[in-house]
Amino acid sequence: MVIITKVDRHHENFLEVVKSYYQLTKPRIIPLLLITTAASMWIASEGRIDPLQLVITLMGGTLAAASAQTFNCVYDQDIDYEMLRTRERPLPSGRVQPNHALIFGLVLGMLSFSLLAVFINIFSALLALSGIGFYMLIYTHFLKRHSTQNIVIGGAAGAIPPLVGWAAVTGDLSWTPWILFTLIFLWTPPHFWALALMIKDDYAQVNVPMLPVIEGEEATVKQILIYTLIVVPFSFLLVYPLHQSGIFYALAAAILGYQFIYKAWQLKQEPMDKEKARSLFKFSIFYMMLLCLAMIIDSLPLIHGLVKL
Numbered sequence: 001m002v003i004i005t006k007v008d009r010h011h012e013n014f015l016e017v018v019k020s021y022y023q024l025t026k027p028r029i030i031p032l033l034l035i036t037t038a039a040s041m042w043i044a045s046e047g048r049i050d051p052l053q054l055v056i057t058l059m060g061g062t063l064a065a066a067s068a069q070t071f072n073c074v075y076d077q078d079i080d081y082e083m084l085r086t087r088e089r090p091l092p093s094g095r096v097q098p099n100h101a102l103i104f105g106l107v108l109g110m111l112s113f114s115l116l117a118v119f120i121n122i123f124s125a126l127l128a129l130s131g132i133g134f135y136m137l138i139y140t141h142f143l144k145r146h147s148t149q150n151i152v153i154g155g156a157a158g159a160i161p162p163l164v165g166w167a168a169v170t171g172d173l174s175w176t177p178w179i180l181f182t183l184i185f186l187w188t189p190p191h192f193w194a195l196a197l198m199i200k201d202d203y204a205q206v207n208v209p210m211l212p213v214i215e216g217e218e219a220t221v222k223q224i225l226i227y228t229l230i231v232v233p234f235s236f237l238l239v240y241p242l243h244q245s246g247i248f249y250a251l252a253a254a255i256l257g258y259q260f261i262y263k264a265w266q267l268k269q270e271p272m273d274k275e276k277a278r279s280l281f282k283f284s285i286f287y288m289m290l291l292c293l294a295m296i297i298d299s300l301p302l303i304h305g306l307v308k309l
Contacts, residue, residue: 020090024073024101025066025108032285033161037061039292040165040180043244047299049169056119057168061161063112064128068135068157070105074098075140079206085199116168124167131160148211151196155188156181176244179237186231187288190224190264194281197221197267198274217271221264224280228264232257235291245298252294256287 037058042049073080073091081092090096096104109132116125139154147153159181166177196203196210197220203210212220235253238245263280270276297303 016095020095021101021104023090024070024096024104026069026073027066029069030062030065032288033065033158034058034061035289035292036180036184037161037165039295040162040177041169042296042299043176043180043238044166044169045299047301047303053120053168056115057124057165060112060116060120060125060128061164063108063115064132064164065161067105067108067112068132070101070108071132071136072140074101074105075136076144079208082206083202085202116164120168121171123171124164127160127164127167131157131164134160145208148209148214150209151192151211152189155185155192158188159184176238176242179234179242183231183234184288186227186234187284190227190231190260191281191284191288193220193224194267194277194284197271197277198281221268221271225261225264225268228261232261238295245295246303248303249294249298252298253291256290256294259283260287 038054041054041057073089077091077098080086080089087093091098091101109129112132113125113129116122116128135154135157139150139157143150143154162180162184163173163177166173166180193211196212197217200210200212200217204213211223232253235257236250239250239253260283263276263283267273267276267280
């Protein structure tokens with residue numbers, strides 16, 4: 001439920017207003033979503049990507065992600081006001097009015113759908129729209145405040161971009177984009193639970209049932225290690241049996257995967273160590289971005305032809 005916080009509205013100049021609306025979109029989250037989209041598109045096109053198609057798809061994806069995050073800010077403004085860490089965000093601080101933010105989110109969503117539907121294809125537009133809907137209805141409304149499995153199930157929203165990217169190139173979905181979807185789906189819990197360990201007290205303060213709050217640190221780090229041990233071997237399905245990626249990607253996946261497991265194991269030994277949780281959280285971002293970059297490089301005809309398994 002959304003609770004409107006009563007905060008005096010700040011008077012700002014135009015640039016400050018633009019900055020406030022930009023902050024509503026949580027822009028730091030978006031690049032990771034875009035690189036998973038790009039990786040899927042490169043694989044789907046076998047390294048022969050259409051630059052215009054890539055730019056338009058990434059623009060559509062950016063607008064969809066920005067829309068979802070804006071709606072999230074509107075919905076969560078009550079708990080954002082309660083937490084010191086988030087109290088200065090545009091809505092709880094009064095720099096943007098809730099009804100204006102809602103309109104902004106709707107405009108972003110409509111622009112995303114229109115851009116993809118008109119210049120790419122209707123299937124990719126519908127997939128992007130489904131991502132917004134899943135993030136808001138399933139994760140933000142039903143799961144975030146009611147279940148310790150909020151991140152596990154809600155991770156599906158962040159795993160939709162590769163489906164959008166693949167559909168943008170091919171107009172349909174095959175096994176490969178669903179493998180990419182599942183890879184990100186499985187990667188999300190260790191990634192986000194590491195963050196939750198760092199800010200456990202904030203979530204406890206506003207009664208959000210994140211796993212560390214309800215089950216404690218030891219149970220959380222055990223789950224982090226289990227999911228990490230699943231994610232790493234799963235990443236090799238692109239090499240075998242799908243044969244979509246070759247030796248270059250396999251080597252990158254092995255090196256990155258070893259480090260991911262090692263950091264999860266380190267945290268398992270010291271579950272109360274927030275610095276180790278921070279290290280794992282930062283590396284998990286590094287892991288996914290470099291893994292997707294390896295997919296892109298491996299898909300290039302010159303590289304793929306030389307080292308294809």
